[in-house]
Amino acid sequence: AQSVTQLDSHVSVSEGTPVLLRCNYSSSYSPSLFWYVQHPNKGLQLLLKYTSAATLVKGINGFEAEFKKSETSFHLTKPSAHMSDAAEYFCVVSDVGGFKTIFGAGTRLFVKA
Amino acid sequence: DAGVIQSPRHEVTEMGQEVTLRCKPISGHDYLFWYRQTMMRGLELLIYFNNNVPIDDSGMPEDRFSAKMPNASFSTLKIQPSEPRDSAVYFCASSLAGLDTDTQYFGPGTRLTVL
Numbered sequence: 001a002q003s004v005t006q007l008d009s010h011v012s013v014s015e016g017t018p019v020l021l022r023c024n025y026s027s028s029y030s031p032s033l034f035w036y037v038q039h040p041n042k043g044l045q046l047l048l049k050y051t052s053a054a055t056l057v058k059g060i061n062g063f064e065a066e067f068k069k070s071e072t073s074f075h076l077t078k079p080s081a082h083m084s085d086a087a088e089y090f091c092v093v094s095d096v097g098g099f100k101t102i103f104g105a106g107t108r109l110f111v112k113a
Numbered sequence: 114d115a116g117v118i119q120s121p122r123h124e125v126t127e128m129g130q131e132v133t134l135r136c137k138p139i140s141g142h143d144y145l146f147w148y149r150q151t152m153m154r155g156l157e158l159l160i161y162f163n164n165n166v167p168i169d170d171s172g173m174p175e176d177r178f179s180a181k182m183p184n185a186s187f188s189t190l191k192i193q194p195s196e197p198r199d200s201a202v203y204f205c206a207s208s209l210a211g212l213d214t215d216t217q218y219f220g221p222g223t224r225l226t227v228l
Contacts, residue, residue, distance in 0.1 A: 032215045043117075043204060043219035051215070090156065094215050100169065101146075101217070103156035 002027045004093045006104035014112045019078040021107045023091035026072060033074045034092040035065055044090065050074060061085070086111045117220035119205050125226045131193040134223045137186055138207030146217060147180055147190050148204040162188065195227045
């Protein structure tokens with residue numbers, strides 16, 4: 001069975017400071033892992049995905065995530081937060097082929113000026 | 114490409130009425146997914162199709178919910194009769210078979226309010 005846990009429901013940072021959004025997963029297979037972002041009243045947009053090619057994955061808008069199998073983690077980071085990064089972020093695990101997707105509960109990121 | 118298109122964007126209806134949500138996937142995509150998002154339960158996969166055929170509907174909450182995909186460019190999610198607890202944002206997503214099958218592209222969602 002697969003599951004995904006986002007360890008923080010809310011994260012607040014100041015503009016220009018680093019962002020860390022934490023995600024732990026559980027999977028019986030070698031999973032595909034994703035981060036999606038949802039801005040208010042918008043659909044979800046793919047930030048990045050991991051599919052075993054490289055443990056450090058770079059995504060859009062300066063975000064990156066590192067797959068750590070030993071820790072079953074896939075944390076999302078960004079060196080310097082921007083006001084436009086304020087949104088909700090979802091960590092997602094999927095089975096082989098990507099059809100059965102499990103979404104985390106989401107982490108809402110607040111960015112202070 | 115216009116992306117995944119959903120209509121209507123907002124729907125307000127009364128309990129007991131039939132509601133139909135519509136989705137047009139990205140042209141050429143083989144897979145189509147329906148999700149529901151609520152504050153209490155987060156994002157839930159309801160059903161997905163491959164080449165217009167329903168593959169897994171285990172997430173459909175009740176018999177009141179049904180989904181169809183009559184052709185490659187159109188899908189509907191119907192709730193009959195609707196209940197207040199069905200109020201949520203419903204998302205449609207599509208993906209393309211192949212190396213990037215697991216990357217889903219989401220529509221803007223339909224916000225459903227059942228009074």
